[in-house]
Amino acid sequence: MGILIKNTLAMLPSEDGHAAGRHDLYVEGADIAGIDEAPEGFVASETIDGSRRLTIPGLINAHTHTYMSIMRNVADDLSFPDWLFGTIEPIEDRLEPEDAYWASLLSQIEMIRTGTTCFNDMQMHIGQTTRAVTESGMRAVICRGLVGGEYDLDERRIREALEERGAFASCDRLTFRLGPHAPYSCGPDYLRGVAEVARREGMGIHIHIAESQSETDNMWKDHHCTPVEYVRDAGVFELPTIAAHCIRVSESDRAILAEHGVSVVTNPASNMKLGNGFAPVPELMAAGVNVCLGTDGAASNNAQNMFREMALLALIHKGTHDTPQCVSADEVLDMATRNGAAALGLPTGSIEVGKKADLVMLDLDAPSLTPLGNPVAALAYSANGSEVTDVIIDGKPVMRDRALLTIDEQRVHHEIDRICKRLGLA
Amino acid sequence: MGILIKNTLAMLPSEDGHAAGRHDLYVEGADIAGIDEAPEGFVASETIDGSRRLTIPGLINAHTHTYMSIMRNVADDLSFPDWLFGTIEPIEDRLEPEDAYWASLLSQIEMIRTGTTCFNDMQMHIGQTTRAVTESGMRAVICRGLVGGEYDLDERRIREALEERGAFASCDRLTFRLGPHAPYSCGPDYLRGVAEVARREGMGIHIHIAESQSETDNMWKDHHCTPVEYVRDAGVFELPTIAAHCIRVSESDRAILAEHGVSVVTNPASNMKLGNGFAPVPELMAAGVNVCLGTDGAASNNAQNMFREMALLALIHKGTHDTPQCVSADEVLDMATRNGAAALGLPTGSIEVGKKADLVMLDLDAPSLTPLGNPVAALAYSANGSEVTDVIIDGKPVMRDRALLTIDEQRVHHEIDRICKRLGLA
Secondary structure, three states, X not given: OEEEEEEEEEEXXXXXXXXXXXXXXXXXXXXXXXXXXXXOOOOEEEEEEOOOEEEEEOXXXXXXXXXXXXHOOOOOOOOHHHHHHHHHHHHHHOOOHHHHHHHHHHHHHHHHHOOEEEEEEEEOOOOHHHHHHHHHOOEEEEEEEEOEOOOOOOHHHHHHHHHHHHHOOOOOOEEEEEEEOOHHHEOHHHHHHHHHHHXXXXXXXXXXXOOOHHHHHHHHHHHOOOHHHHHHHOOHHHXXXXXXXXXXXXXXXXXXXXXXXXXXXXXXXHHHHOOOOOOOHHHHHHOOOEEEEOOXXXXXXXXXXXXXXXXXHHHHHHHHOOOOOOOOHHHHHHHHOHHHHHHHOOOOOOOOOOOEOOEEEEEOOOHHHOOOOOHHHHHHHHOOOOOEEEEXXXXXXXXXXXXXXXXXXXXXXXXXXXXXHHHOOO | OEEEEEEEEEEEEXXXXXXXXXXXXXXXXXXXXXXXXXXXXXXXXXXXXXXOEEEEXXXXXXXXXXXXXXXXXXXXXXXXXXXXXXXXXXXXXOOOHHHHHHHHHXXXXXXXXXXXXXXXXXEOOOOHHHHHHHHHOOEEEEEEEEOEOOOOOOHHHHHHHHHHHHHOOXXXXXXXXXXXXXXXXXXXXXXXXXXHHHHHHOOEEEEEEOOOHHHHHHHHHHHOOOHHHHHHHOOHHHOOEEEEEOOOOOHHHHHHHHHOOOEEEEOHHHHHHOOOOOXXXXXXXXXXXXXXXXXXXXXXXXXXXXXXXXXXXXXXXHHHOOOOOOOOHHHHHHHHOHXXXXXXXXXXXXXXXXXXXXEEEEEOOOHHHOOOOOHHHHHHHHOOOOOEEEEEEOOEEEEEOOEEOOOOHHHHHHHHHHHHHHHOOO
């Protein structure tokens, strides 16, 4: 029993990027089981008319903090200390664990509605994003944020992270990484300890690196090295590593990242919004680094919409590099799909037989897609996410004709309203 | 007979920017006739429940070319000469006048759906945008693009522009300006001649200035002045002038623009997309220039969505200036509303008694507006335009519950499809 998407304009991988063409897509179980050719014994339990739909691989939000949607639009146009220490952290201190569950569901509503099927989450509250994911049907990589001093390996948090992984082992849409927060919040021995646990447990790493000039300046003052060197020297890069931001990275840093196969997640909206500048994305690509794309949390974005992020990524480097030929639409689509899948080590991110059936359908009658022109350019430059009508994740429909099938939106809004009132945010 | 919008969260002007509060809005004829207090003898022919709506002044797209939506997503990631001379101009040469009518309607569909109520259009084909506006119900300023050599005042085009103004004089949603294209495409005597006609006819000017480094370089080589000085010296700035782009403007240029009360329209997406960089928006504001916001045409954007443009405007200068306190959400909302109205000389752009009833309602239950937080920040940073449910222009509903009342969308899509096929774009 499976799903047949008939005669859709499907965005398939091509030799030099992506190519859209008319295809029939066969979904069986969790997988893409056939393109134009039914797999043996295929029986369609459902046939979707794809003729007025552009079907693309689900977008992968490679760095976010889904619990932060509760802090959307509450701390804007502020200096970094006023933002983090004056507003965000005092709210975080008053969050109860279950608040993170509702806030994560809220972020997932926005992500599903705008075509994201998989996200990489650095969370604070064990068991909350995970629980939300089991219900929403999304694919996610969960990383407990870890912070530790010079010689203090916070064994409780690591133990909890491992227990969480064990508790959710039956949900194969979930995988787990360790999330040492950043070079400035984790001492070298602590990083070394986390890396050792990751090695033992066969887990990857998710970390923030070189997000601001002050981080880089302080690192030089305190340790006479760059943030990238600091993390490398702690042995972290021996593990599969996803590094968020990497804005202030030198040519030598970029070579280190490439050499160790570190994937970099760029977060253009968040980086600009906090006044941290622009990641050297063209230079990272030139160095051979796998670059992927994320929204970061809603407290610094303030959306969880990968279409807006794709447009930003496609536009800003043309501006900083004074050429329209810098960071193409094709490259942006890679960063939002295949590159993210490669970073997370997941068999998704492209429409190919054998890949997970994480599929997003856009309305070809939307004004922003009329005329469509080059479909890859349309995704990067003219779509805004509202064109998404249907989303399938792991072979299961989670949105159909813009109606969410897995999440009770009204209930989530009601709970968010209640939480905001308690926190004095409404 | 009028419209009462009851108990809506309305974005009103405040002393230091904008403030949202619960209000009843009374619309009578084309005007906002009362806030919280019914005008004398008011009878509501229609009452709209505004309780789950954020009502804002309609956005003003202060620089676009609506006919260019036909060229959406057809010339991306190309060098400027390949874009303009290799792709766009050859298509423009094959456009028939009526194509511009359908393409303008298509742009207007996208604008209405994303909360724009008024636009400033530089057009090629006389009578087409105008005809589309009379049907769509939008407010527009129409400028016939004018190009002329050193000593050649193109009297035919100017005569046609004046004839068009006469022919549409009965539509008070339409006003007309003269649109000398740019310093590099208009000789000084030509500009002087156009300015003379504008003075005689009581019209304003709409022009592109200093869009690229090469324009500035060539101007220096050929005329030993800046593009701003060149246009000033032709007497253009004696007229009410709207200057699009102004990316490469020196400190002295900015002082000239401020001194002459020239309004500058910044077009962030288009400027980045064509590799032209970032307009010095914070510096223009500091010099006292009235800065407003536009999308430019869909061939270089590739959207006509002012919400995306607002987000870009709010974000990019924080990135280029390394501070989150550069170009605030409040300032962005001004540029997209009041400043645009001031530039165009139109009594719209704010919710005040006596202003035109150009009103846009957003769904407070949209995921991107949940939680809402600061409503001004929500408009700049988290909305994407898809939250717009209702649009009133000049006191008349043009969209209700996301259904367009004035334009037959299916017909427009059908005609666009036909035109694209003829042009070989589909």
